Amino acid sequence: MSDSTASETFHSKPGDSLADPYNIPGILLFMAGVVGLASTLTAAGYGYGGWTALGAGATAVCFIASITVFVVEHERLRRLARRR
Known part of the structure; x- marks a missing residue:
């Protein structure tokens, strides 16, 4: 993925993105x-089909929501970098 702000870094040091409070919901x-x-x-291993289906749905929702939050935060940082 190429962008016009490749010369500017979003965070100056490694680990700064983890300390950014806007990333906490995604994490x-x-x-x-x-x-x-x-x-x-674990539920699938014990043969609980209902709990397995419920857990699979909840897990998928959590992963998709976390990716969405990370992408939205990345775009926010990109807009801030373009303003500079």
Whole structure:
């Protein structure tokens, strides 16, 4: 993906994006997705079909929502970089 702001960095040091408070919802949703995935696999292993379907849906929603939050935040930073 090429962009016109390739010469400017969004964050000056590695790890700054994790410290950005706007990324916290995306990080929490991703962690909830990982926990949901583990729970879904456990339910599937024990043969609970209803819980497996519910967990799979919740896990998918968490992962898709976290990716959406990360993309929206990336676009916000891109707009800020273009203004400079």
